[in-house]
Amino acid sequence: MPIHTTRRLLLGAVAGLALSLTAMGPVFAQDPVTLSFLIDNGAQTIPVAQKLAAAFEAQNPGIKIDVESRPGGTEGDNLIKTRLATGEMTDIFLYNSGSLFQAINPQQNLVDLTDEPYEANVLDSFKKVVSSDGRVYGVPIQTAMGGGVLYNKKIYADLGLSVPKTWAEFMANNAKIKAAGKTAVIQTFKDTWTSQLFVLGDFYNVQAAEPDFAEKYTANQAKFATSPAAVKGFQHQEDVLKGGYLNADYGAATYEDGLRMLSAGEGAHYPMLTFAIAALQQNYPDNLKDIGFFALPGDDAAKNGLTAWMPAGLFIPKTSEHQEEAKKFLAFVASTAGCDIQTEAVGVTGPYLVKGCALPADAPPSVTDLLPYFEKADGNAPALEFVSPIKGPALEQITVEVGSGIRPPADGAALYDEDVRKQAQQLGLPGW
Structure with missing residues (x-):
């Protein structure tokens, strides 16, 4: 075959190949980045994470998010620490703010977000509980919460009761509710974590009486055990037990049982964090308007206020190979669009800690009951775990024992002090 004929055939083949490649699109188009995202397995956390991921993917077609869930409680804490220690953490993970955040050694393990533009959207009250040595490492997800008492407004109306602002008023209400044949205080010790609210939710009152308690x-x-104010949380557990105000099955009842009893008007008070409002909205929407909220009362009505829980945070480990894409997702979450998606997913249980994020006009009464504590000067104070790095892991077992009459309040408080000592020593805190 003549050389010029062969050359024409070769050029034609090359041109044809070029045309076919052009029709197929760019040969070297970059594959989408997949971000791994670890969350807890809470009933409200999962839909929030899934909707945020879907909305973000729709706006960022080059990034995919793979959501993975983990257990809660101690098992989940251990998993987080193990993954960070072994370099196997996901690109983004959801975890507690406050003392548990401090326990994962943020300066060593997490990406510093202090200078990211989206941190300007985050309220300072949250930045404080995801900071270490003045550097910020996270953004909030979901809303702030209150620790106090969810109550049945219909029972209150039927019995002519007013929201108590002192412990004495609360106990007087309990007596009237019991006399009316209702359970005054719901307890659900089958799920041991629910037993802690009388102690943890009382910290506003502890701080009001002893402003330097957290520091000391x-x-x-x-x-x-030796603080007259702090021991009262344990004492209050004994008070409601000895008063005969608890549901008969308090030892076997679950968190879900507690929500059902409250919604059905079988019980009047359920000491609980306000994140439970989302579960009430999902499972008992017809009764949601009957549920209100008030802070755990102390001794002085003039100093009535709320113990507040900061929301969880989203963090990026230093081992992530996709840090810039992960930061882009955190920026999306810490925006008004991110807040709106979270509201759409599970409703609201309190105020968002992102600037510009508003609550819907149809927010449940229990949420609107919560807001005045955040709007009033000195109306709330962070729970102890947000102002001290120390929180002992055995509190929920101890409060079950005290709340069941197995252990006296003073002994429970002393046992918790010993439990706290172990963690303080593990953290290497001075003075321990």
């Missing part, structure tokens, strides 16, 4: 507690200079 962290320095090993104050104890639950």
Whole structure:
């Protein structure tokens, strides 16, 4: 075959190949980045994470998000620490703010987000609980919460009761509710974590009485057992038990049982974090308007206020190979669009800690009951776990024992002080 004929055939083949490649699109188009995202397995967390991921993917077609869930509680804490220690953490993970955040050694393990533009959208109250040595490592997901008492407004209306602002008023209400044949205080010790609210939710009152308690507690200079204010949380558990105000099955009842009893008007009070409002909205929407909220009352009505829980945070480990894409997702979550998607997913249980995020006009009464505590000067104070790095892991077992009459309040407080000592020593805090 003549050389010029062969050359024409070769050029034609090359041109044909070029045309076919052009029709197929760019040969070297970059594959989508997949971000792994670890969350807890909470009933409200999963739909929020899934909807945020879907909305973000729709706006960012080059990024995919693979959502993975983990257990809650101690098992989940251990998994987080193990993955960070072994370098096997996901690109983004959801975890507690406050003391548990401090326990994962953020300066060593997490990407510093202090100078990211979206941190300007985050309220300072949240930044404080995801900071270490003045550097910020997370953004909030979901809303702030209150620790106090969910109550049945219909029972209150039927019996002519008013929201109590002192412990004495609360106990007087309990007596009237019991006399009316209702359970005054719902307890659900089958799910041990629910037993802690009388202690943890009382910290606003502890701080009101002893403003420097958290500082001294962290320095090993104050104890639950020897603080007249701090021991009262344990004492209150004994008060409601000895008063005969609990549901008969308090030892076997679950969190879900507690929500059902409250919604059905079988019980009047359920000491609980306000994140439970989302579960009430999902499972008992017809009764949601009957549920209100008030802070755990202390001794002085003039100092009535709320113990507040900061929301969980989203964090990026230093081991992530896709840090810039992960930061882009965090920026999306910490925006008004991110807030709106979370509201759409599970409703609201309190205020968002992102600037510009508003609550819907049809927010449940229990949420609107919560807002005045955030709007009033000195109306709320962070729970102890957000102002001290120390929180002992055995509290929920101890409060079950105290709340069941197995252990006296003073002994429970002393046992918790010893439980706290182990963690303080593990963290290497001075004075322990």
